[in-house]
Amino acid sequence: xxxxxxxxxxxxxxxxxxWLKSLFARPEIGxxxxxxxxFGMLGYxxxxxGEFSLNPFAGEGFNALGIRNNLRVIAQxxxxxxxxxxLIIAGEFDLSIGSMIGFAGxxxxxxxxWGFAIVIPYISFEGGMHVEFFTLIHITDISPIGAIxxxxxxxxxxxxxxxxxxxxxxxxxxxxxxxxxxxxxxxTEVSLRAFNHRPDQTKGATTVTELxxxxxxxxxxxxxxxxxxxxxxxxxxxxxxxxxxVPADTIASLTERLQYTAQRVADAKxxxxxxxxxxxxxxxxxxxIESGNTVMADTIRNKIETFVVTPTxxxxxxxxxxxxxxxxxxxxxxxxANFFGGDILQPIFDFLYFPVDWNTNNFGNQFAPGLYxxxxxxxxxxxxxxxxxxxxxxxxxxxxxxxxxxxxxANGVPTDRVKISLFVFSAFCATIFATCQVFEVNTADxxxxxxxxxxxxxxxxxxxxxxxxxxxxxxxxxxxxxxxGLAKEAFFYIPGIDGxxxxxxxxxxxxxxxxxxxxxxxxxxxAL
Amino acid sequence: MAANTTExxxxxxxxxxxxxxxxxLNGVDLQVFPGEVHALLGDNGxxxxxxxxxxxxxxxxxEGEIFVEGEKVSFTSPRDATGxxxxxxxxxxxxxxxxxxxxxxxxxxxxxxxxxxxGILKTAEMDRIATEEMAKIGINVADPNQPVGTxxxxxxxxxxxARAIYFGAKVLILDEPTSALGQKQQxxxxxxxxxxxxxxxxxIILITHNEIHARLIADRFTFLSLGEVIGQxxxxxxxxxxIKRLMAGGAEIGDLAKELAV
Numbered sequence: 132x133x134x135x136x137x138x139x140x141x142x143x144x145x146x147x148x149x150w151l152k153s154l155f156a157r158p159e160i161g162x163x164x165x166x167x168x169x170f171g172m173l174g175y176x177x178x179x180x181g182e183f184s185l186n187p188f189a190g191e192g193f194n195a196l197g198i199r200n201n202l203r204v205i206a207q208x209x210x211x212x213x214x215x216x217x218l219i220i221a222g223e224f225d226l227s228i229g230s231m232i233g234f235a236g237x238x239x240x241x242x243x244x245w246g247f248a249i250v251i252p253y254i255s256f257e258g259g260m261h262v263e264f265f266t267l268i269h270i271t272d273i274s275p276i277g278a279i280x281x282x283x284x285x286x287x288x289x290x291x292x293x294x295x296x297x298x299x300x301x302x303x304x305x306x307x308x309x310x311x312x313x314x315x316x317x318x319t320e321v322s323l324r325a326f327n328h329r330p331d332q333t334k335g336a337t338t339v340t341e342l343x344x345x346x347x348x349x350x351x352x353x354x355x356x357x358x359x360x361x362x363x364x365x366x367x368x369x370x371x372x373x374x375x376x377v378p379a380d381t382i383a384s385l386t387e388r389l390q391y392t393a394q395r396v397a398d399a400k401x402x403x404x405x406x407x408x409x410x411x412x413x414x415x416x417x418x419x420i421e422s423g424n425t426v427m428a429d430t431i432r433n434k435i436e437t438f439v440v441t442p443t444x445x446x447x448x449x450x451x452x453x454x455x456x457x458x459x460x461x462x463x464x465x466x467x468a469n470f471f472g473g474d475i476l477q478p479i480f481d482f483l484y485f486p487v488d489w490n491t492n493n494f495g496n497q498f499a500p501g502l503y504x505x506x507x508x509x510x511x512x513x514x515x516x517x518x519x520x521x522x523x524x525x526x527x528x529x530x531x532x533x534x535x536x537x538x539x540x541a542n543g544v545p546t547d548r549v550k551i552s553l554f555v556f557s558a559f560c561a562t563i564f565a566t567c568q569v570f571e572v573n574t575a576d577x578x579x580x581x582x583x584x585x586x587x588x589x590x591x592x593x594x595x596x597x598x599x600x601x602x603x604x605x606x607x608x609x610x611x612x613x614x615x616g617l618a619k620e621a622f623f624y625i626p627g628i629d630g631x632x633x634x635x636x637x638x639x640x641x642x643x644x645x646x647x648x649x650x651x652x653x654x655x656x657x658a659l
Numbered sequence: 660m661a662a663n664t665t666e667x668x669x670x671x672x673x674x675x676x677x678x679x680x681x682x683x684l685n686g687v688d689l690q691v692f693p694g695e696v697h698a699l700l701g702d703n704g705x706x707x708x709x710x711x712x713x714x715x716x717x718x719x720x721x722e723g724e725i726f727v728e729g730e731k732v733s734f735t736s737p738r739d740a741t742g743x744x745x746x747x748x749x750x751x752x753x754x755x756x757x758x759x760x761x762x763x764x765x766x767x768x769x770x771x772x773x774x775x776x777x778g779i780l781k782t783a784e785m786d787r788i789a790t791e792e793m794a795k796i797g798i799n800v801a802d803p804n805q806p807v808g809t810x811x812x813x814x815x816x817x818x819x820x821a822r823a824i825y826f827g828a829k830v831l832i833l834d835e836p837t838s839a840l841g842q843k844q845q846x847x848x849x850x851x852x853x854x855x856x857x858x859x860x861x862x863i864i865l866i867t868h869n870e871i872h873a874r875l876i877a878d879r880f881t882f883l884s885l886g887e888v889i890g891q892x893x894x895x896x897x898x899x900x901x902i903k904r905l906m907a908g909g910a911e912i913g914d915l916a917k918e919l920a921v
Contacts, residue, residue, distance in 0.1 A: 518779075524769040525776040527762050534755035541753035542767035543738060601757040656756045656808040 161647050162594055162610040165640060169617035173201075177624040192624055195480065195490040195499035202502055205616030206509035207564055208590055209609060211583055213509075213516050214560030216591035216608040218553045220520070222533035222600030223297060223304040225557040227289075227311030228587055232580025234319045235286050235565035240339035240575030241326055242278040246271035275345055275468040279566055283559070289315070290558025294551035304554075312584065320577045337577035345468040346570050349461040352376055356464050363455045370454035377457055385456045386448055391485045393445040395495035400443040403493075409438055471508070471563075472570020474501035505567040512560070517605040529553065534601025589637065590615045593644045597652045614640065666729055668693050668862040669714070669745070669830045674723035676709050683709040685886040686723070691830060691879075694859040696852060698877035699866045705883040707866050711832050714864070715747035716740030727830070746828025750835050752819045756808035760800055763807050764789040764822050792821045796854045797847075813844035817851050824861065831855065832864045837872055845869075849876055 177190030177197065184190075191197055211228050218225050248269035255263040273281070293311050297304045320337050327335035347359040352373055354362065365373075374382070412435050419428040463469035477500055483490035484497040492498040520526040531539035532546045539546050561580070569575055594611025596603035615637065622633035667690040676684040684706045691697045701707050712718045714725065716734030725732050727743050734740045740747070754763050765785050771778025786803040793800050798817040807815060816836050823831055833852070837845040849872060855861055856876070867873050873880065880897060882890040890897075 519777060522779050522782075523777050524771050524780060527758070527766065527769055527780070528776065530758050530762070531755045531766055534757040535753075537751065538753040538755050539766065541737070541749065543741075544767045601755065652757065655806045 159595055159604060159607045159610055162607060162614060162644065165593075166610050166613050166617065169614060169621050173617055173621035173624060176621065176626070190624070192620055195483065196492070197620075199499040199502055201616060201620050202506050204619060205612050206503065206506040207567065208583075208586055208615055209509045209612035210505065210512060210564050210567075211557075211560050211587040212590040212594070212608050212612045212615075213512055213605070214553075214557035215584070215587035216594065216596050216603060216605075216611075217516060217520065217529060218557050219588070219591055219596050219598060220533050220600060220603050221529045221550055221553050222536065223294075223550055223553070224308060224588070225290075225293070225311075225554060226305065226308040226584050227293065227315055228557060228561045228584035229580040229582055230312045230315035230319070230584075231286055231289070231558055231561035232565045232568075232583055233577055234289075234315045235282050235562040236569050236575040236579050237319045237323050237339065237577055238282045238285055239278045239566065239569050240342055241322070242273050242281050243275070243342055243345070243569075244339055245326065246273055247277075247281050275465055275471075275570065279467070279471075279562075282566075283562055286558045286562045287555050290555040291551060293558075294554030297554070298547040298550050316577070323577050339575040342569075342573040342575075344573050345465050346463055346472045348463065348465050348468075349458070350464045351458065351461070359458060359461075362458045367451055370451050374450055374454040374457060381457070381460075382453055385453050385460070388485055389448045389452055389456055390445070392496065393448060395488070395491060397443040397445040397495070399493060399495035401440055404443070405438070405440045408440060409435055412438065468570045469504070471504060471566045472572075473504050475504050475507045477501040503567075503571065505564075505571075508563060508567060512563070513605060513609055516608075520605050525549075530601055532600075586615060589641050592641055592648070593637075595644065595648055595651075597648045598645070599652075602648070602652050602655075665692065667691055667726075668728060669864075670726040670729075671710075671714075672724045672726070674710070674713060674725070675721045676706075676713060676718060677721045682886055684713075684720075687883070687886075687888055689881055689888075691862040691864055693829075693862050694856060695878040696856050696863045696865055696876050697879045697881065698873040699864055699881050699883065700868075700870075700873060701883035704885075706886040707883055708834075709886075710883070711747065711834060711864065711866060714740065714830075715745055715832060741826070741828075744827055744829035745832065746823030746826065746830070747832040748816070748819045748823055748834065748836065750838070752815055754807050754815055754819060757806060759804045759806055760793075760810070760818060761785045761789045761803045763818060764792070764803075764825070768826060788825070789821075792825045793817060796821055796824070796851050798851070811844055811847075812840045813847035813851075816840075816844075816848045820851060820855065824855065828861070830862045830864065832866070834866050835868065836865070837867065837869055845872070852876055 173192035174190045175184075177192035178184055179191075192201065211232070215225060215228060246269060249267040251265045251267055252262050253265060255261055270277075289311070293304075293307055296302065297307050300307075323337045323339070324335040327337070327339060329335070344358050344360070348356050349359050349362065350356050351362045351365075354365070354369070354373075412431055416428060416431045416435065419425075419431055463473060480490055480499055480501045481497070490498045520529060528539065528544045528546075528549050531542070531544055532549045536546055561583075564583075565580070568579065590611035591603070591608055592598065592611070593614050594603070594607035594609065596607060596611075618633045618637050618640070622628065622636060623630045625632075669689075669691045671687060671689045674684050674687040674689075675682070687706070687710060689697075689699075689710070699707055699710065709718065713720050716737040716739050719733075719735070725734075727745070732739075732743050734743070737747075753766075755766065761782070769778075770781045770785050772781060773779070789803050790800050796817060798814055798821075800814075807818065810818070820831065820833070820836075836848050836852070840848065852863060852865065853876060855863060856878075865873070865877060874894070877894060879893050880891065881888055
């Protein structure tokens with residue numbers, strides 16, 4: 132027998148890896164590759180045809196508005212993917228996320244619009260047997276935080292109930308939450324039709340549209356609280372009165388900024404007019420060359436070279452303009468609504484417009500005011516989830532509950548509590564999604580969130596979550612949301628291709644990711 | 660071998676367990692001393708599993724008493740048994756193959772910087788302890804962050820045993836630790852058991868089918884058949900053939916030998 136073989140220990144069989152190798156052994160590396168590919172595609176294909184740039188961020192997909200809109204899609208999906216992903220790691224599913232979004236949005240909008248009441252039905256015998264209703268309490272004028280709290284009570288309870296049924300009955304969560312999917316969607320439509328009933332209608336609408344723009348309610352000096360748009364539409368005398376108390380240096384900086392905008396707008400107009408004037412001449416030139424009329428062609432060429440447009444004169448900045456600009460700078464009087472539905476990073480986007488001149492649209496105005504607030508909420512939630520899953524006791528419990536339920540139980544992990552908590556968390560994420568949506572657009576619709584549960588699960592799977600549980604990371608879920616959102620946008624920009632190809636692509640990515648995840652899981656389990 | 664005469668770490672007197680009209684255990688007396696390996700042998704259905712499930716708090720005995728270090732105890736849950744110092748290492752080992760050695764070692768009893776389920780894990784300290792504790796009973800873990808799935812069956816046994824000892828087990832119940840393992844890994848597990856035996860203060864109850872392993876490592880034997888003790892003694896008391904005969908269920912094997920001879 133070979134002597135060296137006998138001194139070899141079992142632990143030696145786990146070869147130590149170089150950092151590069153261990154980087155490529157990370158489960159997120161595949162998804163990150165796909166994400167970078169999509170970044171490249173979005174950047175390249177959103178460049179106007181005929182141009183070429185080696186910079187992957189050169190295209191319209193990455194101009195200020197593109198970033199604002201893409202990140203919104205990604206962040207919204209990312210929020211629910213966190214809830215869905217963590218639950219899958221613990222070995223369960225939630226198919227009710229989409230319906231929960233619709234329910235939460237409708238509930239919140241209804242509470243904001245009509246208030247909240249507890250009504251007790253009872254049978255009355257006076258004048259024949261019939262049902263009457265006793266209103267126990269009815270609160271109107273509910274603040275955003277109140278509406279969110281009331282909605283959370285309903286949705287979190289429903290999340291808890293689904294978890295409780297799954298844990299207690301041992302039924303597959305697929306079935307229980309499938310029931311939740313239909314139940315909640317139906318309940319949303321029924322309640323909207325019942326409460327949203329106008330006297331002149333036989334049936335109520337399944338949308339709530341007449342909400343005020345709560346996040347833009349501001350405290351206007353001398354006028355109290357009002358919507359920003361209403362404040363800007365005040366009479367000139369009122370606007371001048373408001374401006375009277377504004378410090379001089381604020382007025383100076385606002386004026387400077389408005390003059391800059393006026394200059395940009397004028398420049399853009401001049402450019403557009405020049406382009407418009409040259410275009411017919413170019414067409415005429417082509418025709419002339421085609422017909423062989425060289426004299427005419429030379430004349431036209433000469434005309435194009437000497438074509439001049441009188442530059443547009445920048446608009447004069449009046450005090451009224453300054454007053455309106457000042458109203459734009461007043462912060463929201465409803466911080467909670469603004470937190471969920473407002474914009475973030477406005478100073479940076481302002482800076483990128485003036486003085487940087489990047490965040491500028493074709494007409495010279497500022498392109499994007501900032502990022503949607505849901506991006507910030509996603510970042511906060513993702514950080515929390517990352518810390519909980521990777522760094523805390525609860526994280527170890529989640530992994531073991533999904534990885535080996537019996538082992539977790541034998542070691543005293545409260546697996547039922549873990550699962551129920553994650554069902555509640557999934558409902559929480561869906562409610563946050565709905566909250567952001569309601570305060571962004573000030574409407575609610577019973578059809579909101581349709582199919583979102585499947586998108587959330589897809590994003591989690593693309594990000595390396597194994598469907599049987601016990602395996603996956605928060606970084607993976609984030610990357611999955613990026614891939615899903617970017618694919619939606621990138622395929623839209625490819626010229627001459629049907630936008631729905633993004634679904635074809637995502638379908639393939641999902642299957643490929645699932646195969647890859649299963650392969651990694653088996654390798655870790657020692658089966659390969 | 661530490662065949663001492665001090666008081667037993669764990670002792671049962673007249674344990675009876677009925678499941679309805681079926682008598683799984685019919686008055687079992689057992690004494691296990693510190694620093695000893697006590698082999699519990701018997702055919703399938705002899706009542707070994709029922710006995711260890713009573714000792715580890717899964718079942719409550721119908722009759723009879725359990726003493727730990729001379730004090731009478733009664734368990735209502737596995738947690739009670741663990742609290743009293745009885746650590747059970749089941750056949751499936753209660754490990755999560757997808758997570759790391761450290762995470763498994765401290766599963767359910769994680770060390771955190773502040774209390775509550777959202778306490779931050781003391782990763783470095785936990786890694787150190789897991790590595791040290793496993794080294795004490797003879798396994799050097801290359802990387803405490805490697806997934807348990809990448810470890811051999813013997814290493815997994817060691818992990819489960821080290822975990823039970825670290826969390827205060829005075830009596831270690833090993834349920835068929837060598838079954839479903841390759842030859843080399845079986846030896847590894849036996850070496851681990853010997854290391855624990857040499858600590859001198861931990862008693863081991865070893866359930867096994869393998870007579871050779873029992874004879875190699877055990878200090879004392881108890882044979883169960885049809886819910887009763889049919890033989891008990893130290894390794895010196897019992898001849899090789901006795902063990903074989905008693906393991907198969909006592910007199911029955913003699914009858915079978917006669918039948919087969921015809």
